[in-house]
Amino acid sequence: MSRDTEQLLKGSTGTIAGEITSTLRDAIISGEIEQGSKLSETKLAKDLNVSRGPLREAIRNLEGMSLIVHVPQQGARVVTLTMELILEIYETREALESKAASLAARNMTSSEIDELHRIIDAQGKHMRDNSNAYIPAESDYAFHETLIRGAKNKVIESALLRQIYHLIKMFRYQNEFVSTSTSNSLLEHRQIVYALEQRDQELAEVTVRRHIVRARDRIERRMRQAIRQEN
Amino acid sequence: MSRDTEQLLKGSTGTIAGEITSTLRDAIISGEIEQGSKLSETKLAKDLNVSRGPLREAIRNLEGMSLIVHVPQQGARVVTLTMELILEIYETREALESKAASLAARNMTSSEIDELHRIIDAQGKHMRDNSNAYIPAESDYAFHETLIRGAKNKVIESALLRQIYHLIKMFRYQNEFVSTSTSNSLLEHRQIVYALEQRDQELAEVTVRRHIVRARDRIERRMRQAIRQEN
């Protein structure tokens, strides 16, 4: 299910280009294809057993997802997630998702709010069962995606889900130790749902903003710590 | 100069695909290619005297700029700017550019602030000379682009200048009567520059937010008015 939903987000449209887009996307997010590495068209085409045509289209698609940077006459490279870029990504997410929360408080359907309840209940159960201090990444994404879709703003939704979140998933996947959600996140999720239920736009906005700023700060702290330990 | 700067933003990289991208972008923004119309690959390739290869790449580029929507197996269509979409675009711009203003108050160089001064001085001169209530569109874009670049956040800059602003230019160009900046905008520009000079992040953010919300409200009012007059 999770896989199918993922696939539908982009690619896997029955076309070869779509298939390649999905394959490369997953390979980049997982780190199987390294950050900063060059995507050689001839080499990739051979590896994937496809011609260069659809491969080039897939590369353009990935460029639109901000997962690769394409320089004319020089080829495509996987994006490099420097600490600066990660912080910029979170600043952008803060601006967009806090606005999405404000809109969601007004536009979300009650069945969508129910969906959020189911998600955080599952998160609560998971943490009780596993006496585990971390929310599973999939569940965390489900929560935020539901919130974002609830805003009913296609432009914000596209900016977040088709670009920002791919980069966030990539970062989290490759830096689990730095980016996992703490038990505190669950409490914040509950506060967010409360604000949405109350249809309190201001509260929803400020609560989501704080949730993201905290995640950002946590990441910055852990990364600086990691850097210190390297020296 | 303005043309050259425009060209450098995307496309015109010496490759045919880049040329086509620029050409089509301008044609779409100006309305020469109508909203919602289909971009037939075979027809366009003949008209522009290019093969379908680079044309397809250009279409993918334009998709990344949100100017066209591509449906696999069915082709590409120019985006349709409904009133709903326009309002969503302005909501997104509000979230991103107000954040950009906050960051710019911290990160902008003094020479960039000088640049803003030159721009608004020219705007003031223009309005005195022409006893004209409107700021030229080019000058307004120059102001906002300088502000956005001053934030020193590549993710926000990309989201705004590579996507949102293309749509805004397209809308403004095709609906001048609805979207021109009033004399009040100049006053707001001055307030924004003041906040940036003071390095007051909060004031910069709130001032830009209000500037955009007002533009949005003005557009909504004028569009509803235009609709009423049609009936």
Place this chain on the structure above:
DNA sequence: CTCGCAATAATTGTCGACATTTTTTATATT
């Protein structure tokens, strides 16, 4: 031994033809 240049290799950009899918048109049936 280092630097610069030229020949060579590899890569990206472009093209035209073919395959597959979608849309249109024409025909036939109710």
Place this chain on the structure above:
DNA sequence: AATATAAAAAATGTCGACAATTATTGCGAG
């Protein structure tokens, strides 16, 4: 006359080859 079906036309997707550009290698001069 309207609908459904099938053939035909057109459009998008894919492929392999060629062109143009960039990167690499090897050679020679300083």
